[in-house]
Amino acid sequence: MRKNKSDLNQQSLPNSSSEPHVSQEDQELIDQLMLSFQQMDQVIPHSTAPHVGHLEQLITEQKLAVRRRNQLELLCFFLVALVLIGGNTLLVMTSWTAFGIFQGVTLMAALGFLFGSYVRRKKKGDVRHAK
């Protein structure tokens, strides 16, 4: 079997160096393929590389959108800040006890949230090194 393969290779070598022989059937297939390629070229528009100016404009638009979103978020945060600071001031003027309880509960909740997120991150596996 191995011998046969090597014989075949030796026979094919001189053929590969000379002009390849194409049968009539193969030629028809190649012609058909080339015709199809030409038709495909006509149907599919040629993709051209995007212009640098267009890309720069896209980047500028994206930056502007991000900045606008950040400003809106900051405005929302400012409104929340007004409500919270106003509420806290009212609370401290009304009752020191209620204010103290609120502060204690907030501290406990915040520490609980921090601890919980730390435990969750540990369970999940800290993959910061992979970044």
Add this chain to the structure above:
Amino acid sequence: MPSEYYHPIPWWVVVLIAIIMMMQSFWLFTDARRREKNRWFWGIWGLIQFPMPILFYSLFHIYLPHRKSKSKRDPS
């Protein structure tokens, strides 16, 4: 409102505390947004208390990661 249920605070104290809270919470909010670390949590906590949020934020998101990366760079 009866006087025993109302404890007036000087206006300048209220303004001073409000400014401190605002500055702290805005810094926490923007920095946490930059580092992608629960910006609303840090911002809202920064509006309620001082100086616990800024201390914990500095510890958890600035000091400890900095020390960790430093020890990774220089193991000795």
